[in-house]
Amino acid sequence: MNEINNSILTLILLMPLVGALLVLLVPDRAKLPNWIALATTLATFVLTLHLPAHFSRAADAPRFQFEVSRLWIEKPAIFYHLGVDGLSLWLVVLVGLLAPIGVVASWNAIKERRKIFFALFLVQQTAMLGVFLSLDLMLYYGFWELSLAPMAILIAMYGRKDGPRAALKFFLFTFIPSAPLLVAILWLYAKTGSFDFATLQLWVASGALPAGPLCWVALAFLFAFAVKVPVFPLHGWLADTFSEAPVALAMVVAGKLGLYSMLRFHIGLFPAQARAVAPLLVGLAVVGILYGACLALVQSDFWRLMAFAALSHLSLITLGIYGLTLTGWEGAVYQILKHGVVDGALFLLLGLLYERYQTSEIAAYGGLAAKLPRTATFFVIATLGMIGLPILGGFVGEFMILLGTFTGVSKGWAMAATLGVILGAAYMLSLVQRIFYGPESGLVAAKAADDLRLGQLAVLAPLVVLIFAMGVAPMLWLRTIETGVHPQRLSTLFYGEGAR
Amino acid sequence: MNPVPDLYRILPEVVLTLSGVAVMLLDASLPSYWARRPLGWVAAIGSTLALWASLWQLSLPEGTGFSGTVETSAFTVFFHVLICGIVLVTLLLSLDTLPEDSHHQGEFYALVVFGAVGMCLLTAAVELLLVFIALEISSIATYVLVGYRKQTARGAEAAIKYFLLGSFATAFLLYGIALIFGATGTTEIYAIAQAVPFAVNHALILAGLGLMLVGILFKVSAVPFHVWTPDVYEGASSPVVALISTAPKAAAFALLLRVIYEMLPTLRPVWSPLLWVVAVLSMTVGNLAALRQTNVKRMLAYSSIAHAGYLLAALAGLGNEGIMAASFYIAAYAAMNVGIFAVITLTQGYDERRPLIADLRGLVYRSPMLGSLLIFFLASLIGIPFTGGFFGKFISFSTAIGGGAIWLVMIGVLNSGLAAAYYLRLALVAAQRPEQEVKETIAPQQVGIAVGAGLLMAVAATLALGILPGTVLRAADAGAHTLEAPPAENAPVNPMLPQ
Numbered sequence: 001m002n003e004i005n006n007s008i009l010t011l012i013l014l015m016p017l018v019g020a021l022l023v024l025l026v027p028d029r030a031k032l033p034n035w036i037a038l039a040t041t042l043a044t045f046v047l048t049l050h051l052p053a054h055f056s057r058a059a060d061a062p063r064f065q066f067e068v069s070r071l072w073i074e075k076p077a078i079f080y081h082l083g084v085d086g087l088s089l090w091l092v093v094l095v096g097l098l099a100p101i102g103v104v105a106s107w108n109a110i111k112e113r114r115k116i117f118f119a120l121f122l123v124q125q126t127a128m129l130g131v132f133l134s135l136d137l138m139l140y141y142g143f144w145e146l147s148l149a150p151m152a153i154l155i156a157m158y159g160r161k162d163g164p165r166a167a168l169k170f171f172l173f174t175f176i177p178s179a180p181l182l183v184a185i186l187w188l189y190a191k192t193g194s195f196d197f198a199t200l201q202l203w204v205a206s207g208a209l210p211a212g213p214l215c216w217v218a219l220a221f222l223f224a225f226a227v228k229v230p231v232f233p234l235h236g237w238l239a240d241t242f243s244e245a246p247v248a249l250a251m252v253v254a255g256k257l258g259l260y261s262m263l264r265f266h267i268g269l270f271p272a273q274a275r276a277v278a279p280l281l282v283g284l285a286v287v288g289i290l291y292g293a294c295l296a297l298v299q300s301d302f303w304r305l306m307a308f309a310a311l312s313h314l315s316l317i318t319l320g321i322y323g324l325t326l327t328g329w330e331g332a333v334y335q336i337l338k339h340g341v342v343d344g345a346l347f348l349l350l351g352l353l354y355e356r357y358q359t360s361e362i363a364a365y366g367g368l369a370a371k372l373p374r375t376a377t378f379f380v381i382a383t384l385g386m387i388g389l390p391i392l393g394g395f396v397g398e399f400m401i402l403l404g405t406f407t408g409v410s411k412g413w414a415m416a417a418t419l420g421v422i423l424g425a426a427y428m429l430s431l432v433q434r435i436f437y438g439p440e441s442g443l444v445a446a447k448a449a450d451d452l453r454l455g456q457l458a459v460l461a462p463l464v465v466l467i468f469a470m471g472v473a474p475m476l477w478l479r480t481i482e483t484g485v486h487p488q489r490l491s492t493l494f495y496g497e498g499a500r
Numbered sequence: 501m502n503p504v505p506d507l508y509r510i511l512p513e514v515v516l517t518l519s520g521v522a523v524m525l526l527d528a529s530l531p532s533y534w535a536r537r538p539l540g541w542v543a544a545i546g547s548t549l550a551l552w553a554s555l556w557q558l559s560l561p562e563g564t565g566f567s568g569t570v571e572t573s574a575f576t577v578f579f580h581v582l583i584c585g586i587v588l589v590t591l592l593l594s595l596d597t598l599p600e601d602s603h604h605q606g607e608f609y610a611l612v613v614f615g616a617v618g619m620c621l622l623t624a625a626v627e628l629l630l631v632f633i634a635l636e637i638s639s640i641a642t643y644v645l646v647g648y649r650k651q652t653a654r655g656a657e658a659a660i661k662y663f664l665l666g667s668f669a670t671a672f673l674l675y676g677i678a679l680i681f682g683a684t685g686t687t688e689i690y691a692i693a694q695a696v697p698f699a700v701n702h703a704l705i706l707a708g709l710g711l712m713l714v715g716i717l718f719k720v721s722a723v724p725f726h727v728w729t730p731d732v733y734e735g736a737s738s739p740v741v742a743l744i745s746t747a748p749k750a751a752a753f754a755l756l757l758r759v760i761y762e763m764l765p766t767l768r769p770v771w772s773p774l775l776w777v778v779a780v781l782s783m784t785v786g787n788l789a790a791l792r793q794t795n796v797k798r799m800l801a802y803s804s805i806a807h808a809g810y811l812l813a814a815l816a817g818l819g820n821e822g823i824m825a826a827s828f829y830i831a832a833y834a835a836m837n838v839g840i841f842a843v844i845t846l847t848q849g850y851d852e853r854r855p856l857i858a859d860l861r862g863l864v865y866r867s868p869m870l871g872s873l874l875i876f877f878l879a880s881l882i883g884i885p886f887t888g889g890f891f892g893k894f895i896s897f898s899t900a901i902g903g904g905a906i907w908l909v910m911i912g913v914l915n916s917g918l919a920a921a922y923y924l925r926l927a928l929v930a931a932q933r934p935e936q937e938v939k940e941t942i943a944p945q946q947v948g949i950a951v952g953a954g955l956l957m958a959v960a961a962t963l964a965l966g967i968l969p970g971t972v973l974r975a976a977d978a979g980a981h982t983l984e985a986p987p988a989e990n991a992p993v994n995p996m997l998p999q
Contacts, residue, residue: 073970075977076898116864116872138894142885149884153875156928157864164928168921175882175920179913182894186901186909 008050009066009082009133012092013126015044016099020122028115034107037118041099044125048096051089057483064135064198072139078195081136086484087333088132090477091260094340095128095252102248104459105348109247109355110158117158120150121248131257137185137195140265141178147257148174151249159244160360166244170253173237177227180220187217197269204269218273221266222281228258231281231318232288235311242307243360247351250303251344255314256336262321263329263485274324281322282405286413288315289420296427301360302350305431306343309386312420313339319417320401325408329485330478331400337477338385338393338470345382345463348456349375353435356450357443362431367440371449376436378452378460383432385467387425393470509565509572510624511557512550512580513617519546520613527606536605540595540950543609547588547616554580554620562982568688569627575979578827579623579754583747585957586834587616590743592954593842596947597739599850608648612743615641619751626762628677628687631755635673635719638751639666642744646736652851658735665718665728673715679708689763697766709764709771716759719752721801722808723781730793733801737850741797742841745804746834753811753830757823760815762983775812776908782809783915790922795855796844799922800837803881806919807833810896813912817899823980824973825899831972832880832892832965839958840877843870846947857926862934869947871930873955878927880962882920888965895973 019040023033055065064083072080084092102121110117127150130143148171156167189195192203203209227234242250267274292312299305317339320332352375353368354360369376381392388394398421406414452460470477507514523539523546530536554577562573591612598605618638625631643666647659681687683704684695699705718725733741760771786806793799811833814825847863847870848855864871880889893916897909947955965972 073973075973076895113864113868116868142890145883145885145890149879149882152924153927153931157931157933164925164932167928168924171924172917172921176914176917179917180910182897182913183901183906183909186894186898187906189898190901 004050005054005066006068008047009068009084012044012047012096013082013129013133015047016040016122016125016129019044020119020126023115023119023122026115028113031107031114033114033118034103037122038100038103040122041096041103041125044129045093045096045100048093051084051092052480055084055086055089055480057086057479061483063483067135069135076138076189076195077193078138079136080139081196082133082139083135084133086480086482087264088260089480089484090333090337091256092129092132094256094337095125095132098252098340098344099125101344101348101459101463102251104455105247105251105351107455109351113157117154117246120154124150124154124249124252128252128257132260135197137188137197137200137265139195140197141182141185144181144257144261145175145178148178151245151253154249155241155245158246160354161244163244166240170237170241173234174228177224181224184217184220187213197265201269205271214270215273215276218266218270219277221270222262222274222277225258225261225266226281228261229255229314229318230258230311232284232291232311232315235288235292238311239304239307242310243301243303247347247354250306251340251347254310255317255339259314259317259321259332259336262318263332267321267324274322278322278324282319282409282413285315285319285322286416286420288312289319289417290423293420293423293427297423297430299427300362302353302362302431302435303360305362305427306346306350309424309427310339310343312424313386316398316401316417316420319405319413320397323401323405323409325404326485327400328404328408330481331397331404333481333485334470334474334477335394335397335401338397338467341463341466341470342382342385342394345378345460345467346386348460348463349379349382352452352456356447359443362434363441364443365435365441366438366444367436368444369436370440371444372451374452374457378464379436380432381464381467383428385471387428388421389471391468391471393467395471396474504560504563504565506565508557508560509563509570510621512554512584513620513624515550515553516546516584516613516617516620519543519549520610520617522546523606523610523613527610537595539606540591540598540609543613544588544591544595544950546613547584547591550616550620551581551584551588554584564626568690569630570621570624571626572624573979573982574975575754575757575823575827575982576624578831578975578979579750580620582750582831582834583616583619583623585961586743586747586750586838587612589838589842589954589957590739590747592950592957593742593838593845594739596949596951597845597850604648608645611641611645611648615645615743616747619747622751623754626689626758628680628689628692632670632674632677634751635670635715635755638748639670642740642748645740646732646744648740649735649737649850652735654735655737656735658732661728661735662732669715669718669725671715672711672718676708676711676713676715679704679711683708689758692763693765696764705764706767706770709759709767712759713756713771713774716752716756717778720749720756720808721805722778722812723785723805726782726786726805729805730789730798730801733797733804734795734855738797738841738845738848738852741800742838742845745801745841746837749804749808750830750834753826757826757983761820761823772816775815776905779809779812779815779908780911782806782812783912784809787915787918787922790919793922794857796848796857796860796926797852797855799857799926800840800844803919803923804833804837806915807837807881810893810912810916813900813905813908814896816905816908817903820980820983821899821902823983824976825895827976827979828965828969828973829892829896831976832888832962835888835958835961835965836877836880839955839962840874840881842951842955842958843874843877846870846951847874857929860926860930861932863930865934873959874930875927876959877962878923880966882923883916886963886966888962888969891966891969895969 026032067083069081072078127143127147134140152167152171156164292308296308317332317335320328385392385394388398557572564571621634643663649655684692721729786802790802811829815822880887883890883893900909
């Protein structure tokens with residue numbers, strides 16, 4: 001078992017790459033690339049499940065588990081250093097879970113150049129997993145940047161209307177902020193001679209680094225992450241990317257990478273600096289919640305509606321993170337998980353609708369529920385999960401974030417954020433109403449009923465079960481998440497108070 | 501006193517010369533109806549042997565030969581291997597892409613090899629007159645190669661431009677050498693290094709340094725001596741551009757490193773800010789100009805100017821770390837640049853009737869392999885992690901930050917963001933679905949064995965430099981240690997005052 005524990009993270013990282021190579025080698029016939037991609041992603045998912053099964057929650061357990069650390073390059077000293085803690089554990093599993101769903105969502109939607117699509121899709125998986133697993137800053141940066149390229153190329157190749165433009169926008173929006181991030185990482189290395197997360201944490205906490213530049217370094221980290229989340233007002237790329245990207249990629253493009261990085265590498269590395277900018281981010285997050293929700297209310301295109309809904313939801317998570325309360329952090333991580341699952345389901349369903357009716361104009365739909373009852377049912381459940389109905393997954397995280405904000409930050413901000421939640425119910429329910437109910441539209445009448453097939457049901461059913469499970473038994477996840485956020489909390493408190 | 505025979509010190513050059521002469525003689529003596537293509541293989545084998553010969557030189561004790569004019573050291577071997585590798589890939593590339601009926605094919609191969617002799621010698625020379633001669637050998641060969649496509653007006657134009665401006669630049673270099681000789685009384689690099697701190701006429705040395713820098717920076721096409729680059733790259737055939745955008749630059753950078761770190765290390769306060777400015781200008785001007793290009797090769801020309809800037813940034817590093825980073829960068833740059841020009845050669849063909857970026861639309865659909873390779877090399881040029889381009893940039897910037905040049909690096913990384921825009925535009929055009937109406941699109945050629953091998957080497961080098969850069973880094977580091985840089989804290993006193 002020890003053997004497996006030592007190599008499991010490497011296996012998880014390599015598996016999609018091997019799949020990508022295989023996809024490139026086989027002929028593009030009889031959906032062979034699809035099957036290989038599905039097999040690879042399922043295998044990766046099974047491998048990621050090994051982590052929660054063997055993760056030790058004992059009090060004396062090391063913070064990072066399944067650790068691998070090998071010297072990769074001597075000078076500059078870069079280590080192949082991987083590890084998971086309570087913070088990243090479930091996020092890794094989430095990536096693993098969403099990958100096969102992405103493959104299923106692309107099953108019929110991607111008709112040409114399947115080899116390139118699935119190969120790049122799998123490379124993207126490795127990059128995302130690498131971001132969550134890396135504990136060496138340079139390795140982390142490598143995966144962070146690597147996650148951009150396949151995404152941009154796939155958006156350009158499979159964009160619905162004007163792919164290249166959206167891809168360029170996405171790439172520049174995310175690539176340029178990572179330039180200061182690189183400078184910041186290099187500066188840290190020049191001062192400390194290390195890229196190692198734990199070592200750097202000690203260095204920063206020791207106060208040996210000059211405070212002025214350190215402030216800028218922390219800001220550079222934050223800026224790169226904030227664009228990636230995105231935080232208002234850096235969300236310019238989001239709507240275009242959502243309306244152009246293939247469904248499999250749209251469901252992973254926003255959110256978790258940036259939010260995780262904020263928790264781990266901004267708050268985790270620079271607690272004092274994070275404390276200093278937290279009020280600003282809380283303000284921006286609340287603005288983002290309301291702004292996203294208001295814009296979502298008036299969209300006529302469902303991809304754009306989902307984009308602004310995502311802005312609103314991700315802002316809520318940002319609020320939880322920069323409220324700097326323990327409850328808020330746990331809620332935030334939980335909400336990232338829930339957002340991944342629910343958005344996965346919604347995107348899958350919307351993608352099917354788009355595939356069948358070739359339009360994302362909400363007005364073109366209407367009365368679908370009678371024709372596609374199963375689609376409607378799943379969509380309604382996912383919607384309710386998204387707007388935070390109690391006993392469904394969305395409620396727990398939302399409640400914890402709002403509670404943390406209410407008690408730990410300010411009652412005013414919490415109330416404003418709650419308003420956003422109400423607006424969220426408004427636009428999501430009106431989306432359901434406009435697509436599935438009301439009089440049958442001409443478009444819907446023109447096409448024969450063709451409800452969910454077995455393969456799609458096989459994917460959606462577990463997601464729905466998961467949405468319920470996350471609402472009913474949150475402790476399954478929260479117990480692990482707690483072990484991840486506690487050390488963060490301690491370092492913030494210690495250093496935050498010390499700095500005052 | 502020197503147990504190593506002089507000939508061993510220049511063994512790679514000798515091998516290259518012999519193979520070049522063999523190609524020429526065979527070309528002249530074979531019946532005219534015989535295909536000249538096998539001559540390319542002769543040249544390729546010659547450059548492979550030269551590559552082995554330079555690796556073998558590692559077993560020699562470090563030292564000089566021919567009365568202290570040529571040196572063999574880890575530094576020279578590094579650049580020899582690099583140049584021979586580039587030449588080999590270029591030859592493989594030309595083998596399959598030069599049209600069968602093109603006259604003087606033999607000459608082409610011979611010139612490539614002779615050019616390589618000059619470039620190799622340039623990296624090994626430790627005496628300024630030999631430096632000049634080596635530079636001339638390499639330049640004259642490349643002038644002719646640029647004009648090799650003489651049926652086209654652009655080819656002739658490019659060759660004349662390159663020749664005229666290049667002659668000026670070499671003249672500057674020669675003048676600089678003369679001034680330094682005047683001030684120190686010697687042309688040997690080691691002797692100059694010792695004489696400079698005691699030189700009476702310091703202004704002469706500064707002028708000499710300035711003039712030599714003009715000549716060298718012209719060769720590496722750094723701003724403001726870059727104006728020839730786009731025209732020459734556009735006019736020359738793509739395999740030639742693959743060569744001249746990398747190998748002569750590598751040699752010129754080696755010379756630059758030698759001049760500033762080995763010959764004039766005490767003038768660091770003078771050349772360091774100068775090169776800082778040149779680096780910033782090269783990156784910024786190169787990238788801004790590249791943004792506006794519609795012709796693929798012109799765009800890549802400006803991109804190569806920008807890359808010269810990233811490389812020069814490394815020289816802001818402490819002590820001799822800049823040498824290591826710069827050497828590594830030039831290797832990474834060469835791998836990806838040769839690769840992308842190989843792809844361009846294959847997609848546009850020898851006569852390049854459709855040279856625009858828009859003409860590459862849908863390449864991924866028409867030829868998935870070439871399209872993917874194009875995107876791969878562009879990704880490396882952008883600096884996507886786990887490619888040579890990323891690691892080169894990373895090591896260059898990391899070194900510069902170590903030297904305290906934060907603003908330089910800030911400008912550098914912002915520039916690489918800017919550069920991503922035009923590289924990505926090309927990549928996205930290639931990834932776009934081809935328009936149905938356009939019937940007459942360029943049909944990519946069949947990929948032959950030779951060119952396939954060349955491409956494979958470029959891909960392997962680009963990936964290896966990104967994923968396992970350890971070996972090359974160590975080689976570059978060993979090379980850096982053979983150039984004697986002053987210890988960082990030993991900053992010289994004001995050089996403007998005669999001492």
